[in-house]
Amino acid sequence: MADSKTSLPHALEIHGSLQLESADLDARLKKLEASPAKESGKSPWMWVLDVLKTLLPSIVLAVLGFALKDSVDQALKEREIQLAAVKEMETLVPDLQKTDLDRVDAEAKAAQLAAYGRYAIPFFVNILEVGNQNAAVGAEDGLRMVARSEPVPVCNALRAVIQNRTGLYRWQTQSSALEVLGQAGCSTVCRDVASFRDGMSSLENYQQWVSLPPLQTEYERVSKQASDTFAQLNRLKPGDCK
Amino acid sequence: MFLYMVHSARSIGYATVVMLATCGMARAQLTNCRDPGPPEAFKIFVDEVRVSGGSVPTASVQAKLQTIHKFLYENLRASSGDNASVRDCGKRYPNDPADFDSTEFGGLDNLRVVLEVWGALDNPTKGSGTLGFALIPAHSIAPPAVFIISSDNLLNSLRQGRQIGAFAPLVSGISQYQNRNYAGAIPLLCAGTQQLTPVLSGQAAFGDAAFLSRQQALMKRVREMTDAAVKEARKTQGSPFSLWSPSSDGTFVCPK
Numbered sequence: 001m002a003d004s005k006t007s008l009p010h011a012l013e014i015h016g017s018l019q020l021e022s023a024d025l026d027a028r029l030k031k032l033e034a035s036p037a038k039e040s041g042k043s044p045w046m047w048v049l050d051v052l053k054t055l056l057p058s059i060v061l062a063v064l065g066f067a068l069k070d071s072v073d074q075a076l077k078e079r080e081i082q083l084a085a086v087k088e089m090e091t092l093v094p095d096l097q098k099t100d101l102d103r104v105d106a107e108a109k110a111a112q113l114a115a116y117g118r119y120a121i122p123f124f125v126n127i128l129e130v131g132n133q134n135a136a137v138g139a140e141d142g143l144r145m146v147a148r149s150e151p152v153p154v155c156n157a158l159r160a161v162i163q164n165r166t167g168l169y170r171w172q173t174q175s176s177a178l179e180v181l182g183q184a185g186c187s188t189v190c191r192d193v194a195s196f197r198d199g200m201s202s203l204e205n206y207q208q209w210v211s212l213p214p215l216q217t218e219y220e221r222v223s224k225q226a227s228d229t230f231a232q233l234n235r236l237k238p239g240d241c242k
Numbered sequence: 243m244f245l246y247m248v249h250s251a252r253s254i255g256y257a258t259v260v261m262l263a264t265c266g267m268a269r270a271q272l273t274n275c276r277d278p279g280p281p282e283a284f285k286i287f288v289d290e291v292r293v294s295g296g297s298v299p300t301a302s303v304q305a306k307l308q309t310i311h312k313f314l315y316e317n318l319r320a321s322s323g324d325n326a327s328v329r330d331c332g333k334r335y336p337n338d339p340a341d342f343d344s345t346e347f348g349g350l351d352n353l354r355v356v357l358e359v360w361g362a363l364d365n366p367t368k369g370s371g372t373l374g375f376a377l378i379p380a381h382s383i384a385p386p387a388v389f390i391i392s393s394d395n396l397l398n399s400l401r402q403g404r405q406i407g408a409f410a411p412l413v414s415g416i417s418q419y420q421n422r423n424y425a426g427a428i429p430l431l432c433a434g435t436q437q438l439t440p441v442l443s444g445q446a447a448f449g450d451a452a453f454l455s456r457q458q459a460l461m462k463r464v465r466e467m468t469d470a471a472v473k474e475a476r477k478t479q480g481s482p483f484s485l486w487s488p489s490s491d492g493t494f495v496c497p498k
Binding site for chain 1 (some may be wrong): 271272273274275276278281282332333345346349350352353354417420421422
Protein backbone atom coordinates (compact mmCIF):
# COMPACT_ATOMS: atom_id res chain seq x y z
CA MET A 1 0.00 0.00 0.00
CA ALA A 2 2.78 2.30 1.08
CA ASP A 3 4.49 1.47 -2.26
CA SER A 4 1.54 2.59 -4.22
CA LYS A 5 1.36 5.78 -2.29
CA THR A 6 5.02 6.61 -2.63
CA SER A 7 5.51 5.53 -6.22
CA LEU A 8 6.20 8.35 -8.80
CA PRO A 9 3.89 8.80 -11.68
CA HIS A 10 5.10 7.18 -14.96
CA ALA A 11 6.02 9.44 -17.83
CA LEU A 12 3.91 8.75 -20.88
CA GLU A 13 5.89 8.64 -24.07
CA ILE A 14 3.99 9.14 -27.39
CA HIS A 15 5.60 8.23 -30.70
CA GLY A 16 4.17 9.63 -34.02
CA SER A 17 3.87 12.79 -36.10
CA LEU A 18 1.25 15.38 -36.62
CA GLN A 19 0.14 15.72 -40.25
CA LEU A 20 -1.99 18.58 -41.37
CA GLU A 21 -3.65 18.01 -44.75
CA SER A 22 -5.36 20.71 -46.72
CA ALA A 23 -8.71 19.65 -47.95
CA ASP A 24 -8.23 21.63 -51.17
CA LEU A 25 -4.92 19.98 -52.02
CA ASP A 26 -6.42 16.64 -51.47
CA ALA A 27 -9.27 17.40 -53.77
CA ARG A 28 -6.93 18.52 -56.51
CA LEU A 29 -4.83 15.41 -56.20
CA LYS A 30 -7.85 13.22 -56.46
CA LYS A 31 -8.96 15.10 -59.50
CA LEU A 32 -5.60 14.60 -61.14
CA GLU A 33 -5.65 10.92 -60.42
CA ALA A 34 -9.05 10.70 -61.98
CA SER A 35 -8.23 12.69 -65.12
CA PRO A 36 -6.63 9.93 -67.32
CA ALA A 37 -9.76 8.02 -67.09
CA LYS A 38 -11.73 11.03 -68.27
CA GLU A 39 -9.26 11.77 -71.22
CA SER A 40 -9.61 8.32 -72.57
CA GLY A 41 -13.19 9.22 -73.43
CA LYS A 42 -12.22 12.08 -75.93
CA SER A 43 -13.62 11.80 -79.53
CA PRO A 44 -11.28 11.24 -82.57
CA TRP A 45 -12.36 14.59 -84.08
CA MET A 46 -10.97 16.38 -81.10
CA TRP A 47 -7.68 14.63 -81.73
CA VAL A 48 -7.66 15.73 -85.34
CA LEU A 49 -8.46 19.28 -84.33
CA ASP A 50 -5.67 19.22 -81.79
CA VAL A 51 -3.22 17.98 -84.40
CA LEU A 52 -4.43 20.59 -86.84
CA LYS A 53 -4.02 23.31 -84.25
CA THR A 54 -0.45 22.25 -83.79
CA LEU A 55 0.26 22.02 -87.50
CA LEU A 56 -1.64 25.10 -88.68
CA PRO A 57 1.22 27.62 -88.37
CA SER A 58 3.51 25.26 -90.28
CA ILE A 59 0.91 24.78 -93.05
CA VAL A 60 0.34 28.53 -93.40
CA LEU A 61 4.07 29.08 -93.51
CA ALA A 62 4.47 26.40 -96.18
CA VAL A 63 1.69 27.87 -98.37
CA LEU A 64 3.10 31.39 -98.01
CA GLY A 65 6.55 30.14 -98.81
CA PHE A 66 5.32 28.36 -101.90
CA ALA A 67 3.46 31.42 -103.11
CA LEU A 68 6.41 33.70 -102.42
CA LYS A 69 8.81 31.33 -104.11
CA ASP A 70 6.55 31.29 -107.17
CA SER A 71 6.46 35.08 -107.46
CA VAL A 72 10.18 35.36 -106.78
CA ASP A 73 10.82 32.73 -109.45
CA GLN A 74 8.63 34.67 -111.86
CA ALA A 75 10.44 37.92 -111.05
CA LEU A 76 13.78 36.21 -111.56
CA LYS A 77 12.64 34.78 -114.88
CA GLU A 78 11.36 38.21 -115.90
CA ARG A 79 14.72 39.71 -114.97
CA GLU A 80 16.51 37.05 -116.99
CA ILE A 81 14.39 37.85 -120.05
CA GLN A 82 15.06 41.55 -119.55
CA LEU A 83 18.80 41.01 -119.33
CA ALA A 84 18.76 38.80 -122.42
CA ALA A 85 16.74 41.46 -124.27
CA VAL A 86 19.12 44.21 -123.20
CA LYS A 87 22.09 42.15 -124.43
CA GLU A 88 20.44 41.65 -127.81
CA MET A 89 19.42 45.32 -128.01
CA GLU A 90 22.98 46.44 -127.30
CA THR A 91 23.91 45.60 -130.88
CA LEU A 92 20.89 47.39 -132.38
CA VAL A 93 21.18 50.68 -130.48
CA PRO A 94 24.55 51.76 -131.98
CA ASP A 95 23.17 50.92 -135.44
CA LEU A 96 20.32 53.35 -134.86
CA GLN A 97 22.82 56.06 -133.94
CA LYS A 98 24.94 55.81 -137.09
CA THR A 99 25.48 59.10 -138.93
CA ASP A 100 25.04 57.63 -142.41
CA LEU A 101 21.61 56.25 -141.56
CA ASP A 102 18.69 57.71 -143.50
CA ARG A 103 15.24 58.05 -142.03
CA VAL A 104 13.82 54.84 -143.51
CA ASP A 105 16.73 52.81 -142.14
CA ALA A 106 16.36 54.52 -138.76
CA GLU A 107 12.68 53.62 -138.67
CA ALA A 108 13.46 50.01 -139.60
CA LYS A 109 16.07 49.75 -136.83
CA ALA A 110 13.63 51.30 -134.39
CA ALA A 111 11.01 48.72 -135.37
CA GLN A 112 13.50 45.94 -134.64
CA LEU A 113 14.12 47.46 -131.21
CA ALA A 114 10.38 47.85 -130.63
CA ALA A 115 10.06 44.07 -130.98
CA TYR A 116 11.54 43.87 -127.47
CA GLY A 117 8.46 45.63 -126.17
CA ARG A 118 8.68 47.47 -122.87
CA TYR A 119 12.37 46.63 -122.48
CA ALA A 120 13.14 48.95 -125.39
CA ILE A 121 11.40 51.97 -123.83
CA PRO A 122 14.43 53.30 -121.86
CA PHE A 123 16.57 53.04 -125.02
CA PHE A 124 14.05 55.01 -127.04
CA VAL A 125 13.76 57.74 -124.40
CA ASN A 126 17.53 58.01 -124.26
CA ILE A 127 17.79 58.24 -128.05
CA LEU A 128 15.22 61.03 -128.01
CA GLU A 129 17.49 62.81 -125.56
CA VAL A 130 20.92 62.26 -127.09
CA GLY A 131 20.33 60.79 -130.55
CA ASN A 132 20.91 62.37 -133.94
CA GLN A 133 18.18 63.71 -136.23
CA ASN A 134 17.03 60.47 -137.89
CA ALA A 135 17.53 58.38 -134.75
CA ALA A 136 15.17 60.69 -132.86
CA VAL A 137 12.50 60.21 -135.55
CA GLY A 138 13.04 56.44 -135.28
CA ALA A 139 12.84 56.50 -131.48
CA GLU A 140 9.53 58.35 -131.55
CA ASP A 141 8.20 55.80 -134.03
CA GLY A 142 9.51 52.97 -131.84
CA LEU A 143 7.65 54.31 -128.81
CA ARG A 144 4.46 54.47 -130.85
CA MET A 145 4.98 50.84 -131.94
CA VAL A 146 5.47 49.62 -128.36
CA ALA A 147 2.47 51.65 -127.23
CA ARG A 148 0.26 49.76 -129.67
CA SER A 149 0.84 46.48 -127.82
CA GLU A 150 1.92 47.65 -124.34
CA PRO A 151 0.53 51.13 -123.74
CA VAL A 152 0.84 51.15 -119.93
CA PRO A 153 4.66 51.02 -119.62
CA VAL A 154 5.00 53.58 -122.42
CA CYS A 155 2.55 55.91 -120.69
CA ASN A 156 4.36 55.51 -117.36
CA ALA A 157 7.81 56.13 -118.84
CA LEU A 158 6.69 59.22 -120.73
CA ARG A 159 4.76 60.50 -117.72
CA ALA A 160 8.11 60.56 -115.89
CA VAL A 161 9.57 62.61 -118.75
CA ILE A 162 6.92 65.33 -118.58
CA GLN A 163 6.85 65.33 -114.78
CA ASN A 164 10.52 66.21 -114.60
CA ARG A 165 11.30 69.83 -113.78
CA THR A 166 15.00 69.53 -112.93
CA GLY A 167 16.62 69.76 -116.34
CA LEU A 168 17.03 66.04 -116.88
CA TYR A 169 15.51 66.34 -120.36
CA ARG A 170 15.69 68.73 -123.30
CA TRP A 171 12.57 70.52 -124.51
CA GLN A 172 12.69 68.36 -127.65
CA THR A 173 12.34 65.18 -125.54
CA GLN A 174 9.44 66.62 -123.55
CA SER A 175 7.74 67.70 -126.76
CA SER A 176 8.11 64.22 -128.29
CA ALA A 177 6.88 62.63 -125.04
CA LEU A 178 3.77 64.82 -125.10
CA GLU A 179 3.09 63.91 -128.72
CA VAL A 180 3.36 60.15 -128.12
CA LEU A 181 1.28 60.37 -124.91
CA GLY A 182 -1.53 61.90 -126.90
CA GLN A 183 -1.28 59.47 -129.79
CA ALA A 184 -1.07 56.46 -127.46
CA GLY A 185 -4.22 57.64 -125.66
CA CYS A 186 -2.59 57.68 -122.22
CA SER A 187 -5.71 58.95 -120.48
CA THR A 188 -4.22 58.21 -117.04
CA VAL A 189 -1.71 61.02 -117.53
CA CYS A 190 -4.14 63.73 -118.58
CA ARG A 191 -3.83 65.50 -115.24
CA ASP A 192 -0.05 65.48 -115.59
CA VAL A 193 -0.39 66.96 -119.05
CA ALA A 194 -2.73 69.64 -117.69
CA SER A 195 -0.27 70.39 -114.90
CA PHE A 196 2.57 70.62 -117.46
CA ARG A 197 0.56 72.93 -119.71
CA ASP A 198 -0.47 75.21 -116.84
CA GLY A 199 2.95 75.12 -115.16
CA MET A 200 4.97 76.21 -118.19
CA SER A 201 3.25 79.56 -118.00
CA SER A 202 6.10 81.62 -119.46
CA LEU A 203 9.31 81.14 -121.42
CA GLU A 204 11.39 82.15 -118.38
CA ASN A 205 9.60 79.59 -116.22
CA TYR A 206 9.92 76.77 -118.73
CA GLN A 207 13.60 77.50 -119.32
CA GLN A 208 14.24 76.33 -115.75
CA TRP A 209 12.66 72.93 -116.37
CA VAL A 210 14.83 71.74 -119.24
CA SER A 211 18.52 71.27 -119.95
CA LEU A 212 18.87 73.41 -123.08
CA PRO A 213 16.99 76.70 -122.61
CA PRO A 214 14.42 76.97 -125.41
CA LEU A 215 13.84 80.04 -127.54
CA GLN A 216 10.45 81.74 -127.85
CA THR A 217 9.40 79.74 -130.92
CA GLU A 218 10.50 76.48 -129.29
CA TYR A 219 8.62 77.31 -126.09
CA GLU A 220 5.50 78.06 -128.14
CA ARG A 221 5.85 74.74 -129.95
CA VAL A 222 6.02 72.76 -126.69
CA SER A 223 3.15 74.77 -125.24
CA LYS A 224 1.01 74.07 -128.31
CA GLN A 225 1.90 70.37 -128.15
CA ALA A 226 0.84 70.25 -124.47
CA SER A 227 -2.52 71.82 -125.35
CA ASP A 228 -3.01 69.48 -128.31
CA THR A 229 -2.18 66.41 -126.21
CA PHE A 230 -4.57 67.52 -123.48
CA ALA A 231 -7.33 67.98 -126.05
CA GLN A 232 -6.61 64.50 -127.48
CA LEU A 233 -6.79 62.86 -124.06
CA ASN A 234 -9.83 64.83 -123.03
CA ARG A 235 -11.65 63.49 -126.07
CA LEU A 236 -11.08 59.97 -124.76
CA LYS A 237 -12.56 60.60 -121.32
CA PRO A 238 -14.37 63.91 -121.38
CA GLY A 239 -14.54 65.48 -117.95
CA ASP A 240 -12.04 63.14 -116.31
CA CYS A 241 -9.13 65.41 -117.16
CA LYS A 242 -10.50 68.44 -115.36
CA MET B 243 7.50 30.08 -121.25
CA PHE B 244 4.33 32.02 -121.87
CA LEU B 245 6.31 35.23 -121.84
CA TYR B 246 8.73 33.81 -124.39
CA MET B 247 5.82 32.78 -126.64
CA VAL B 248 4.21 36.19 -126.42
CA HIS B 249 7.58 37.75 -127.09
CA SER B 250 8.24 35.66 -130.20
CA ALA B 251 4.76 36.27 -131.57
CA ARG B 252 5.27 39.97 -131.15
CA SER B 253 8.69 39.77 -132.81
CA ILE B 254 7.18 38.15 -135.88
CA GLY B 255 4.53 40.86 -136.01
CA TYR B 256 7.10 43.61 -135.83
CA ALA B 257 9.34 41.91 -138.38
CA THR B 258 6.40 41.94 -140.80
CA VAL B 259 5.83 45.63 -140.10
CA VAL B 260 9.53 46.31 -140.75
CA MET B 261 9.45 44.41 -144.05
CA LEU B 262 6.29 46.15 -145.18
CA ALA B 263 7.65 49.52 -144.15
CA THR B 264 10.93 48.92 -145.94
CA CYS B 265 9.38 47.63 -149.16
CA GLY B 266 6.31 49.78 -149.37
CA MET B 267 7.42 53.36 -148.95
CA ALA B 268 9.41 55.76 -151.00
CA ARG B 269 12.89 56.19 -149.61
CA ALA B 270 13.84 59.47 -148.02
CA GLN B 271 17.55 59.61 -148.74
CA LEU B 272 18.63 62.31 -146.34
CA THR B 273 21.19 60.90 -143.96
CA ASN B 274 22.22 62.65 -140.76
CA CYS B 275 24.56 65.62 -140.98
CA ARG B 276 28.11 64.46 -140.25
CA ASP B 277 28.83 67.49 -138.08
CA PRO B 278 25.59 69.01 -136.79
CA GLY B 279 27.39 71.42 -134.45
CA PRO B 280 26.52 72.69 -130.99
CA PRO B 281 22.85 72.40 -130.01
CA GLU B 282 22.49 75.99 -128.82
CA ALA B 283 23.69 77.70 -132.05
CA PHE B 284 21.73 78.52 -135.19
CA LYS B 285 23.17 76.52 -138.06
CA ILE B 286 23.47 76.33 -141.82
CA PHE B 287 23.92 72.83 -143.25
CA VAL B 288 26.05 72.56 -146.39
CA ASP B 289 25.43 69.23 -148.11
CA GLU B 290 27.43 67.54 -150.82
CA VAL B 291 27.73 68.92 -154.34
CA ARG B 292 27.17 66.09 -156.84
CA VAL B 293 26.98 65.48 -160.56
CA SER B 294 23.35 65.28 -161.73
CA GLY B 295 22.13 61.82 -162.67
CA GLY B 296 24.32 60.09 -160.11
CA SER B 297 27.17 59.25 -162.51
CA VAL B 298 30.57 58.61 -160.96
CA PRO B 299 32.72 61.75 -161.45
CA THR B 300 36.22 61.65 -162.89
CA ALA B 301 39.08 63.02 -160.80
CA SER B 302 38.94 66.43 -162.48
CA VAL B 303 35.16 66.66 -162.07
CA GLN B 304 35.52 65.59 -158.46
CA ALA B 305 37.99 68.42 -157.95
CA LYS B 306 35.51 70.83 -159.51
CA LEU B 307 32.74 69.59 -157.20
CA GLN B 308 34.98 70.13 -154.21
CA THR B 309 35.82 73.65 -155.35
CA ILE B 310 32.14 74.49 -155.75
CA HIS B 311 31.46 73.06 -152.30
CA LYS B 312 34.28 75.12 -150.81
CA PHE B 313 33.06 78.34 -152.43
CA LEU B 314 29.53 77.67 -151.31
CA TYR B 315 30.73 77.04 -147.76
CA GLU B 316 32.85 80.20 -147.69
CA ASN B 317 30.09 82.30 -149.25
CA LEU B 318 27.64 81.20 -146.63
CA ARG B 319 30.12 81.79 -143.82
CA ALA B 320 30.70 85.33 -145.05
CA SER B 321 27.01 86.12 -145.50
CA SER B 322 25.81 84.61 -142.23
CA GLY B 323 28.46 86.27 -140.06
CA ASP B 324 27.89 85.58 -136.39
CA ASN B 325 24.22 84.79 -136.90
CA ALA B 326 24.72 81.13 -137.76
CA SER B 327 27.37 78.44 -137.69
CA VAL B 328 28.03 76.89 -141.12
CA ARG B 329 28.43 73.09 -140.95
CA ASP B 330 29.86 70.69 -143.51
CA CYS B 331 27.39 67.80 -143.63
CA GLY B 332 29.59 65.37 -145.57
CA LYS B 333 27.62 62.98 -147.78
CA ARG B 334 24.17 64.30 -146.86
CA TYR B 335 22.28 65.08 -150.06
CA PRO B 336 18.58 65.30 -150.99
CA ASN B 337 17.67 63.29 -154.08
CA ASP B 338 14.51 65.30 -154.45
CA PRO B 339 13.22 68.58 -153.01
CA ALA B 340 10.28 66.49 -151.72
CA ASP B 341 12.70 64.88 -149.25
CA PHE B 342 12.09 68.05 -147.27
CA ASP B 343 8.75 67.00 -145.85
CA SER B 344 7.23 68.21 -142.60
CA THR B 345 9.10 65.57 -140.56
CA GLU B 346 12.41 66.71 -142.07
CA PHE B 347 11.60 70.36 -141.44
CA GLY B 348 10.59 69.51 -137.86
CA GLY B 349 13.84 67.63 -137.25
CA LEU B 350 15.94 70.48 -138.66
CA ASP B 351 13.98 73.01 -136.64
CA ASN B 352 14.69 70.98 -133.47
CA LEU B 353 18.41 71.23 -134.29
CA ARG B 354 18.10 75.02 -134.86
CA VAL B 355 19.09 74.68 -138.50
CA VAL B 356 17.92 77.77 -140.39
CA LEU B 357 19.15 76.91 -143.89
CA GLU B 358 20.28 73.83 -145.81
CA VAL B 359 22.13 74.12 -149.10
CA TRP B 360 23.20 71.55 -151.71
CA GLY B 361 24.47 71.63 -155.28
CA ALA B 362 24.18 69.65 -158.49
CA LEU B 363 26.48 70.00 -161.44
CA ASP B 364 24.50 69.32 -164.62
CA ASN B 365 27.23 69.82 -167.17
CA PRO B 366 30.75 69.42 -165.77
CA THR B 367 32.33 70.86 -168.93
CA LYS B 368 30.27 74.05 -169.02
CA GLY B 369 29.90 74.17 -165.28
CA SER B 370 26.14 74.68 -165.37
CA GLY B 371 24.06 73.37 -162.55
CA THR B 372 21.71 74.15 -159.71
CA LEU B 373 21.87 75.09 -156.06
CA GLY B 374 19.12 74.01 -153.69
CA PHE B 375 18.05 75.96 -150.62
CA ALA B 376 15.70 74.77 -147.88
CA LEU B 377 14.60 77.73 -145.75
CA ILE B 378 13.61 76.12 -142.47
CA PRO B 379 12.05 79.10 -140.58
CA ALA B 380 10.13 80.06 -143.73
CA HIS B 381 8.38 76.68 -143.98
CA SER B 382 5.62 77.76 -141.58
CA ILE B 383 4.98 81.06 -143.37
CA ALA B 384 5.52 80.21 -147.06
CA PRO B 385 5.64 76.45 -147.64
CA PRO B 386 7.33 74.48 -149.10
CA ALA B 387 10.21 76.96 -148.65
CA VAL B 388 12.54 74.98 -150.92
CA PHE B 389 14.15 76.86 -153.80
CA ILE B 390 16.29 75.57 -156.65
CA ILE B 391 18.43 78.25 -158.28
CA SER B 392 19.87 77.50 -161.74
CA SER B 393 23.13 78.89 -163.01
CA ASP B 394 24.97 78.72 -166.33
CA ASN B 395 28.19 78.54 -164.44
CA LEU B 396 27.98 77.64 -160.77
CA LEU B 397 31.59 78.43 -159.97
CA ASN B 398 31.46 81.85 -161.61
CA SER B 399 28.24 82.72 -159.81
CA LEU B 400 29.82 81.84 -156.51
CA ARG B 401 33.03 83.71 -157.33
CA GLN B 402 31.28 86.86 -158.49
CA GLY B 403 29.55 87.84 -155.36
CA ARG B 404 27.51 87.17 -152.31
CA GLN B 405 24.15 86.89 -154.03
CA ILE B 406 23.99 83.13 -153.63
CA GLY B 407 24.46 83.63 -149.91
CA ALA B 408 21.50 86.01 -149.73
CA PHE B 409 19.25 83.36 -148.21
CA ALA B 410 21.45 83.27 -145.11
CA PRO B 411 20.60 86.75 -143.73
CA LEU B 412 16.99 86.31 -144.82
CA VAL B 413 16.41 83.10 -142.83
CA SER B 414 18.32 84.51 -139.86
CA GLY B 415 16.07 87.57 -139.98
CA ILE B 416 12.92 85.42 -140.13
CA SER B 417 14.18 83.38 -137.19
CA GLN B 418 14.98 86.50 -135.14
CA TYR B 419 11.53 87.91 -135.91
CA GLN B 420 9.82 84.67 -134.86
CA ASN B 421 11.77 84.78 -131.61
CA ARG B 422 10.56 88.34 -131.05
CA ASN B 423 13.96 89.97 -131.44
CA TYR B 424 12.50 92.65 -133.68
CA ALA B 425 15.38 95.12 -133.62
CA GLY B 426 17.82 92.34 -134.52
CA ALA B 427 15.56 91.00 -137.27
CA ILE B 428 15.16 94.21 -139.29
CA PRO B 429 18.72 94.62 -140.66
CA LEU B 430 18.85 90.92 -141.55
CA LEU B 431 15.47 90.98 -143.29
CA CYS B 432 16.47 94.09 -145.23
CA ALA B 433 19.88 92.69 -146.21
CA GLY B 434 18.30 89.40 -147.30
CA THR B 435 15.62 91.16 -149.36
CA GLN B 436 18.10 93.42 -151.07
CA GLN B 437 20.55 90.64 -151.93
CA LEU B 438 17.92 88.15 -152.94
CA THR B 439 15.84 90.31 -155.28
CA PRO B 440 18.36 90.21 -158.19
CA VAL B 441 18.89 86.47 -157.72
CA LEU B 442 15.20 85.75 -157.86
CA SER B 443 14.47 88.08 -160.75
CA GLY B 444 17.30 86.37 -162.64
CA GLN B 445 15.59 83.04 -162.04
CA ALA B 446 12.31 84.42 -163.31
CA ALA B 447 14.02 84.67 -166.71
CA PHE B 448 14.23 80.86 -166.72
CA GLY B 449 10.44 80.90 -167.02
CA ASP B 450 9.61 78.66 -164.06
CA ALA B 451 6.08 79.78 -163.15
CA ALA B 452 5.91 77.70 -159.96
CA PHE B 453 9.20 79.12 -158.78
CA LEU B 454 8.00 82.65 -159.51
CA SER B 455 4.81 82.15 -157.55
CA ARG B 456 6.65 80.67 -154.53
CA GLN B 457 9.21 83.44 -154.64
CA GLN B 458 6.50 86.12 -154.74
CA ALA B 459 4.67 84.51 -151.83
CA LEU B 460 7.87 84.42 -149.76
CA MET B 461 8.87 87.99 -150.53
CA LYS B 462 5.35 89.23 -149.71
CA ARG B 463 5.54 87.53 -146.30
CA VAL B 464 9.03 88.97 -145.73
CA ARG B 465 7.80 92.50 -146.50
CA GLU B 466 4.90 92.04 -144.04
CA MET B 467 7.35 90.73 -141.47
CA THR B 468 9.68 93.70 -141.93
CA ASP B 469 6.80 96.12 -141.50
CA ALA B 470 5.61 94.36 -138.34
CA ALA B 471 9.17 94.18 -136.97
CA VAL B 472 9.72 97.93 -137.44
CA LYS B 473 6.38 98.71 -135.76
CA GLU B 474 7.28 96.51 -132.79
CA ALA B 475 10.85 97.84 -132.56
CA ARG B 476 9.60 101.45 -132.55
CA LYS B 477 7.72 100.73 -129.30
CA THR B 478 11.07 100.63 -127.50
CA GLN B 479 12.13 104.07 -126.30
CA GLY B 480 15.18 105.42 -128.11
CA SER B 481 14.91 102.88 -130.90
CA PRO B 482 16.76 103.94 -134.08
CA PHE B 483 13.74 102.73 -136.05
CA SER B 484 11.64 105.57 -134.67
CA LEU B 485 13.46 107.75 -137.20
CA TRP B 486 11.99 105.68 -140.07
CA SER B 487 9.00 107.12 -141.87
CA PRO B 488 6.20 104.97 -143.15
CA SER B 489 5.42 104.85 -146.86
CA SER B 490 2.22 106.31 -148.31
CA ASP B 491 0.18 103.21 -147.38
CA GLY B 492 1.40 103.38 -143.77
CA THR B 493 3.75 100.41 -143.97
CA PHE B 494 7.46 100.42 -143.26
CA VAL B 495 9.82 99.21 -145.93
CA CYS B 496 13.58 98.76 -145.98
CA PRO B 497 15.50 101.87 -147.07
CA LYS B 498 16.92 101.58 -150.59
